[in-house]
Amino acid sequence: MNAVWGRSYFALQAIAGAAWWVGVFTLPLVREATLGELDPQLVALFDLPLFVVGSGLAALGVRWAAVLATVWTVLVALALTGYATITGLAGRGVLAMIAAAAGSIAALSLVLRGRLPSELLLRGPFAFRPAASRASPARHLGATAVQAGLFWGLLLGVVPLAIAALEERWGLAVALPEGLSTWMRGAGLALLVLATALGIASAAALATRGDGTPLPSAMPNRLVVAGPYRVVRNPMAVAGIAQGVAVGLLLNSWLVVGYAMAGAVIWHLLVRPPEEADLEARFGEPYRRYRGAVRCWVPRLRPVPAVR
Structure with missing residues (x-):
């Protein structure tokens, strides 16, 4: 069945690619927005057989x-990204090809292996392993603080700033009225504070109640049903996605907001299933009862009883 989904994606991609080429040759606006000053006939010479026919x-x-x-879609996405970054042209084409490359990789995995390549994300420091037992809560809290600093600095600082800069360079930034822009920054700041508080509370619960950390390579040794975990099953993921959206609002960058939402999709499809399988294997029936009582994304109105 998964292979059918992969083949269905390639069918849609072939149709979309053919429609796009019709637009390129008939609508100057489409050509300029997606190809910039590149020669469409030269690009079509390779793209039609490799992208459209190949997908078909x-x-x-x-x-x-x-x-x-x-392979062709990934190469075009990389080449077009470089072209747009150097020239400031074809920004919309970059977005389309990045989306097509991600979709093609996922569809190829479904066609060849019947599943998404979650194992590619769960290696090294992201491989699931329990934390060293008998470590003190203070040590787990210290490790958690270091992890949070590194991940927040990279994923909520360096990456969003780079995305916002590319958004501006590619001509994709949206100019908002000053009043609306100010309101969005205020909302972003409030959301960032709330989401960060949720992330800290969740990490503290894992360190003090679970004898572990949020890092996959140092996971809790005990099932944690305390703090935010009493109302939502994955508060760390909820906090991280909300933080990403907040940073996007602060930067007035719709691409950063999209980056955060893409992270939610990747986490839900690639990380959550193996993580929950690992938790079920280690904690058994107590985890199955907890999973049945507490939802993944939507908080409960009434917290479940804490487990001590």
Whole structure:
């Protein structure tokens, strides 16, 4: 069934690619927005057989065509990103090709392996391993603080600033009225404070109640049903996504908001299933009861009883 989903994606991609090329050759606005000053005939010479036809063959079940279309899509996305960054042109084309590259990679994995490549994200420091037992809560709290500083600095600082700069360079930034911009920054600041408080409370619960940290390679040794975990199953993920959205509002960057939402999709599809399988394998029936009582994303109105 998963292979069918992959082939269906390639079918949609072939149709969308063909429609886009019709727009390129008939609508100057589409050509300029997605290709800039590149020669459309030269690009079409390679893209039509490798992207459109290749995706069509992949939809029919031709595996080598799926590989070829995916490799070509990734290469075009990289090349167009470089072109747009240097020239400031074709920013919308970059977004379209990045989305197509991500979709092609996921679809190729479904076609070839029947599942999404979650194992690629769960390696090294992200591989699931319990924390060293007998470590003191203070030591876990210290490790958690270091982890939070590194991850927040990178994922909520460096990456969003880079995305916002590219958004401006690619001509994708949206100029808002001053009043609306001020309101968004205020909302972003409030959301950032609330989400950060949620993340800190969740991390503290893992360190003090679970004998572990939020890091996958030092996971809690005990099932944590305390603090924010009494109302939502994955408060750390909720906090992280909300923080990303807040930073996007502060930077007035819709691409950063999109980056945060893409992170939510990646986490939900690639990280959550193996993480929950690991928790079920380690904690068994107590975790299954907890999972049945507390939702993944939507908080409960009444917290479940804490487990001590």
